[in-house]
Amino acid sequence: MLLTPPTSPQLTTCLAPEDRLGCVLAGRLELVSILGIGAYGVVYQAVDILTNIPYAVKALPKAGLDSRQRRFQRREIALHHQASQHPNVVSLLRILDSPDCTFVVIEYCPEGDxxxxxxxxxxxxxxxxxxxxxxxxxxxxxxxxxxxxxxxxxxxxxxxxxxxxxxxxxxxxxxxxxxxxxxxxxxxxxxxxxxxxxxxxxxxxxxxxxxxxxxxxxxxxxxxxxxxxxxxxxxxxxxxxxxxxxxxxxxxxxxxxxxxxxxxxxxxxxxxxxxxxxxxxxxxxxxxxxxxxxxxxxxxxxxxxxxxxxxxxxxxxxxxxxxxxxxxxxxxxxxxxxxxxxxxxxxxxxxxKQGSSCSSLSTDSGYESELPYTDAGQRLQPPVFNFYGNVIPLHDHEKAYYTPSNFVPTVAAF
Structure with a gap:
């Protein structure tokens, strides 16, 4: 059993949130806009460059996390994946990994929270x-x-x-x-x-x-x-x-x-x-x-x-x-x-509109922006993301209504 969630880390990364705009994840998902910036990560709107289907991508930073915080991050992903078997839970579709972030791909709800x-x-x-x-x-x-x-x-x-x-x-x-x-x-x-x-x-x-x-x-x-x-x-x-x-x-x-x-x-x-x-x-x-x-x-x-x-x-x-x-x-x-x-x-x-206490690594309030974006100093050029390997091939039509799942999602590797 994990005890009380650890103190939320500061959002520390060498990249400003907008520096990732234009990046293409897994050769398919282009990050096109910022939906929300919270204390624990950034939520982007992404578009599949082959199908033009929009998605939301939650970028959870790795920098500054201790082992306990990483466990809570993994727990959030695993429990969301299991819960998303229900049609009234936002679908967790894929997990993608990069050196500084874990990207969680979820269905896009354009009408907000x-x-x-x-x-x-x-x-x-x-x-x-x-x-x-x-x-x-x-x-x-x-x-x-x-x-x-x-x-x-x-x-x-x-x-x-x-x-x-x-x-x-x-x-x-x-x-x-x-x-x-x-x-x-x-x-x-x-x-x-x-x-x-x-x-x-x-x-x-x-x-x-x-x-x-x-x-x-x-x-x-x-x-x-x-x-x-x-x-x-x-x-x-x-x-x-x-x-x-x-x-x-x-x-x-x-x-x-x-x-x-x-x-x-x-x-x-x-x-x-x-x-x-x-x-x-x-x-x-x-x-x-x-x-x-x-x-x-x-x-x-x-x-x-x-x-x-x-x-x-x-x-x-x-x-x-x-x-x-x-x-x-x-x-x-x-x-x-x-x-x-x-x-x-x-x-x-x-x-x-309140933030949540005891939070581990959660971008609170759906897609809603909670913290104003401030310039993070010298801008760096967006990295070239070279994802390869398998991603979770989950889609809405594969949802098993009211069918419990013990599957813990894996991530695409570099």
Whole structure:
């Protein structure tokens, strides 16, 4: 068992990210643009020069890695490959090796991640049918991962990619995934999406928490994102006044969110603080399928006044700080937003797009650029990549739906 992920290394390489543009990998894939730059690597768009099919290529640097960090890098690749047997997980197609980088070739999703689709494209919020369809796909992908012993631990809209005009969503980024059903990696993931038991290690020695119920909790926050376009609270901790209000009365969410009574009941089952009593993925799937409506479609109304009793201890700014922006969602119709006060805690503000703690070597947030590119000093000429050997001949049509795979991908050698 690998223990807590090591501290993420600095992105050290003699090449600036744009210096690789124009390189042709394996004699087929030309790197044509930069999709995102994170603390742990660079994601490029590539085009097969023979077929013109686009791909995404994740460049994971080797420089500055110790043996433990290299193990975590290999684990991310292996678990992603195994999980990608499911159609709602981004396909890991090939692994290519170079002296300074490991290149992971994955399918290209040009419509970006779920976060940008909610906040910029106006999809899902106000469209119960589309939100339910997307959420069931995410749930099915997570359920498959759990069935083969993989726990994602970083479920959030930034790590879910969108295709087919919002009708298909795919889980991505397995940088924090583990095969440990019980883990001691407290604080692992993004604060908005962590379960209470994951927040902070108890004082007692050998403390652990179950990974599967933690993923279920994260799915509940994503469900609120999809239906309401906001987060239910900043942190699932008694330190958060909105979460304290929920602990006092589970009906509290229905007073600040335009959710239906049926969805409120589902969220109460998801946001059960005792992980042993939390709803299972199968139960959640059945409840979502049978749920007649997710929201009250009340986006043309003003937000309710902060309750006076018994919630007089609730900081009203905490509620406003997670509201929708002034602009209404673009689909399915131009409703007014439920909440209108923008803030740094809104799902619709760039500052709410969180990085993940405990990360090993993960380009967080799908393809979204997270760190501004800065000139890395003197530019070097792009190296001549002379790949040869075998690559993983995986394609979408070879996916075996719900068929576990123990195959660990090999890499093309020089």
């Amino acid at each position: 779920l976060f940008s689709n909610i906040t910029e494209q106006g999809r899902f919020v106000g469209d119960d049918q589309l939100a339910k369809h997307a959420f069931l796909q995410i749930l099915d992908a997570v359920q498959y991962c759990h069935s083969v012993g993989i726990y994602h631990r970083d479920l959030k809209p930034e790590n879910i990619l969108v295709t087919d005009q919002g009708h298909t969503v795919k889980l991505a980024d397995f940088g924090l995934a583990t095969t440990d059903a019980v883990t001691s990696d407290f604080g692992c993931g993004s604060t908005f999406y962590m379960s209470p038991e994951c927040q902070q290690a108890p004082a007692r020695p050998y403390a652990r928490y179950a990974a599967a119920p933690n993923d279920v909790w994260s799915l509940g926050v994503i469900l609120v994102n999809l239906t309401c376009g906001r987060n239910p609270w900043k942190k699932a901790s008694p330190d958060d006044s909105t979460f304290r209000a929920f602990l006092r009365d589970p009906q509290f969410l229905s007073s600040i969110l335009p959710i239906s009574p049926e969805l409120n009941m589902i969220l109460r089952r998801i946001f059960e603080c005792d992980p042993t009593k939390r709803i299972t993925l199968q139960e959640l799937r059945e409840m979502i399928i049978s749920c007649p409506r997710l929201t009250m479609n009340s986006y043309n109304t003003l937000p309710p006044s902060p309750p006076q009793t018994p919630y007089d201890y609730v900081d009203s700014l905490d509620c406003a700080n997670m509201a929708l922006p002034p602009s209404p969602p673009a689909s399915p119709c131009p409703h007014q937003p439920f909440q209108s006060q923008p803030s740094e805690w809104s799902l619709f503000e760039p500052a709410s």
